[in-house]
Amino acid sequence: MEYHDSDRARELADDVREFVDDEVIPVEREWLGDGPVPDDVIEDLREKARERDLYAPQIPAEHGGLGLEFRDVLPAFEEAGRSLLGPLALRVDAPDEGNMHTLEMAGTEEQKERWLDPLVEAEIHSGFSMTEPMQGGGSDPKMIETTAEKDGDEWVIDGHKWWTTQGSEADVLLVMARTDRDAHPYQGCSIFLVPSDADGVEFERDIPHVGGAFRGASHAEIIYDDVRVPEENLLGAENAGFAIAQKRLGPARLTHCMRFSGMAKRSLEVAKAYMNEREGFGSALSEKQSLRYDVAEAETQLHAARTMVRHAAREITGGNEARVPVSMAKVFTANVVQDAIDRSIQCCGGNGIGKDLPLADFYENVRAFRIVDGADEVHKRVIARNAFEDVDESELDPVTRFRG
Numbered sequence: 515m516e517y518h519d520s521d522r523a524r525e526l527a528d529d530v531r532e533f534v535d536d537e538v539i540p541v542e543r544e545w546l547g548d549g550p551v552p553d554d555v556i557e558d559l560r561e562k563a564r565e566r567d568l569y570a571p572q573i574p575a576e577h578g579g580l581g582l583e584f585r586d587v588l589p590a591f592e593e594a595g596r597s598l599l600g601p602l603a604l605r606v607d608a609p610d611e612g613n614m615h616t617l618e619m620a621g622t623e624e625q626k627e628r629w630l631d632p633l634v635e636a637e638i639h640s641g642f643s644m645t646e647p648m649q650g651g652g653s654d655p656k657m658i659e660t661t662a663e664k665d666g667d668e669w670v671i672d673g674h675k676w677w678t679t680q681g682s683e684a685d686v687l688l689v690m691a692r693t694d695r696d697a698h699p700y701q702g703c704s705i706f707l708v709p710s711d712a713d714g715v716e717f718e719r720d721i722p723h724v725g726g727a728f729r730g731a732s733h734a735e736i737i738y739d740d741v742r743v744p745e746e747n748l749l750g751a752e753n754a755g756f757a758i759a760q761k762r763l764g765p766a767r768l769t770h771c772m773r774f775s776g777m778a779k780r781s782l783e784v785a786k787a788y789m790n791e792r793e794g795f796g797s798a799l800s801e802k803q804s805l806r807y808d809v810a811e812a813e814t815q816l817h818a819a820r821t822m823v824r825h826a827a828r829e830i831t832g833g834n835e836a837r838v839p840v841s842m843a844k845v846f847t848a849n850v851v852q853d854a855i856d857r858s859i860q861c862c863g864g865n866g867i868g869k870d871l872p873l874a875d876f877y878e879n880v881r882a883f884r885i886v887d888g889a890d891e892v893h894k895r896v897i898a899r900n901a902f903e904d905v906d907e908s909e910l911d912p913v914t915r916f917r918g
Contacts (some may be wrong), residue, residue: 515817515820517589517771517820517821517824518824519573519585519586519589519824520586522582522586522591523582523585523586523587523588523589524589525635526568526571526582526586526587526589526590527589527590527592529566529568530568530590530593530600530604531593531596531624532592532907533563533568533603533604534568534596534597534635534878536598537559537562537563537603537716538599538600538603538674539596539597540558540791541555541559541596542599542764542872545728546728546869546870546872547869548721548873549727549728549729549730549869550727550728550729550730551728551729551730552600555908556599556602556603556915557601557636557795558667558714559602559612560597560603560604560636561607562603563603563604563605563780566691567580567589568580568604569589569604569605569658570605570606570634570704571586571590571604571606571679572584572606572611572615572631572780573605573618573634574618575865575910576625577618577630577631577634578631578634578635579605581915583650583825583831584620584765584830584831585824585828585831585845585901586836587606588768588769588772588824588827590604590606590770591606591667591769591772591773591776592773592775592776592820593776593781594606594773594776595772595773595774595775595776595777595779596776596777596779596780596783597780598728598729598777598872598875598879599729601773601867605634605636605877606643606769606771606773608677608769608770609640609642609680609681610633610639610640610680611766612635612762612763612765612766612769613633613641613688613762614630614633614634614749615638615762615765615766616642616688616705616758616761616762616906617625617629617631617749618682619749619758619761619762619765620750620754620758620761620851620869621749621750621776622707622746624746625707625746625749629686632685632770633686636711638685638686638890639683639684639685640680640684640685640686640687640688640717641678641679641680641681641682641683641684641686641687641688641734642677642678642679642687642688642820643675643681643687643688643689643690643708644675644689644690644734644759644763645675645676645677645678646658646659646660646673646674646675646825647674647676647735648678649658650673650674651690651699652736652890653889653891653892655690655759656698656699657699658690658691658692658699658703659673659674659692660672660673660674660675660687660689660690660691660692660738661673661691661693661695662689662691662692662693662704662706663693664693664745665721665742667744667745668742668743668744668745669693669706669743669745669747669748670741670742670743670744670820671706671708671714671738671740671741671742671743672738672739672740672741673689673737673738673832674690674733674734674735674736674737674738675732675735675738676721676733676736677721677733677735678733678734678735678736679718679731679732679733679886680731680732680734681717681732681733681734681736682712682717682720682732682734683732684710684734685710686707686708686709686710687707687709687710688705688706688707688708688737688749688899689705689706689707689708689710689738690703690704690705690755690759691703691704691705691706691755691757691811693753694753698807699756700756700757701753701755702754702790703749703753703755704748704749704750704751704753704754705749705758705759706743706748706749707741707743707747707749708738708741708747708768709743712743713740713741713742714738714739714740714742715736715737715738715741715742715843716736716737716738716739717735717736718734718735718737719734719735720734720735721733721734721735722734723826723876723882724881724882725875725878725879725880725881725882726878726879727878728875728879729783729876734842737853742829758813760835761875762836762916763888764826764828764830764835764836764837764840765827766887767840767843767844767878767887767888768823768827768840768843768844769889770824770883770886771819771823771843771844771847771848772820772823773845774851774880774883775816775819775823776857777851777855777876777879778812778850778851778854778880778905779816780872780876781854781855781858781859781872781873781876782812782816782854782858784858784871784873785809785857785858785861785862785866785873785915786800786809788861788862788865789805789809789861792863793849794845799832799895800863805861808857808860808861809857809861810863811895812850812853812854812857812858815850815854816850816851816854817852818846819843819846819847819850819851820841822842822846822847823847825839825843826839826840826843827843838896838897838900841888841893841894841897842897843894844887844888845884845890845893845894845897848883848884848890849882849884849890851883852880852881852883852884854855855873855876855877855880856877858873858885859873859877878913881882
């Protein structure tokens with residue numbers, strides 16, 4: 515399917531696909547069913563990505579990337595997502611990708627030098643520490659309970675976070691906290707850069723969860739107990755935390771969509787190859803009409819998802835917030851890719867649920883996509899609110915009404 519991507523976007527995507535096929539998938543096959551993949555193996559893939567001039571395409575050149583526009587890197591994100599190791603190799607992996615964008619967007623030059631440049635080089639890792647247990651902020655972030663109070667030239671942070679992705683491996687945590695209790699949370703929260711080894715940062719546990727075993731991804735529960743950071747660790751303006759987070763989350767949701775679209779694309783590639791070779795009841799599975807229709811449906815839905823993501827990306831590149839297009843793209847894509855991977859597993863039977871193929875690991879990882887970066891219901895709420903903003907009551911003028 516052809517899209518209206520730029521020549522540079524198509525060229526990059528083609529190069530990334532070749533890299534994933536040549537370098538990443540062979541390594542993936544060595545470790546399937548035997549993860550997590552060691553750090554030195556990932557670093558070797560990163561070095562090969564650097565040699566091919568594919569590393570960190572979304573990061574400005576002055577910070578170690580290729581400096582490409584957001585719309586031009588999205589197709590490459592999809593090609594990277596065809597393997598769970600692809601985003602790691604190209605340094606387009608969550609959460610570091612979104613956190614690097616946040617630092618690039620809101621950080622001071624000193625913060626970029628201390629945190630962004632080492633993040634780009636994968637010398638350090640990061641976590642975005644916003645979600646809290648009950649009764650704190652989750653799908654409704656306005657419920658945030660973690661606080662930060664000014665004490666001289668320091669901020670003192672107290673709170674309880676969990677589901678901080680990569681929190682246990684992080685060297686720096688981007689912590690969202692209330693800084694003005696009298697203001698609405700959207701106008702009274704800030705983001706702080708907190709070194710993970712700061713006094714008072716207590717890692718309670720890695721939460722057991724579905725997926726993540728192959729690449730070793732953690733989701734940490736963290737207590738912040740009287741954590742002190744200097745005032746220069748405030749990221750962006752005071753009380754601008756949610757404005758910054760919203761600018762982070764829009765693009766991050768779309769990059770998630772493309773990475774997971776790549777996972778769905780690869781799943782269908784595996785399924786079609788299996789269906790062509792596997793025979794049952796007198797013919798190849800690929801000749802069974804119901805299975806052919808399943809694949810046709812998945813391909814159609816995936817095309818629609820890609821188109822929605824590109825539209826939302828175009829709006830963001832044009833300077834628009836694009837909350838509704840982003841929500842539509844995110845909730846639709848999350849369900850489409852989950853469906854495509856599930857169908858692919860079904861088509862491959864026992865080989866689908868085994869771990870000689872990547873489908874089982876894909877399946878374990880895709881379910882979280884309907885929750886992370888906004889649960890389906892949150893995005894549907896945004897879409898519905900917009901849908902009911904301007905209802906034309908005159909459409910009911912012909913309706914007969916009860917006369918009392």
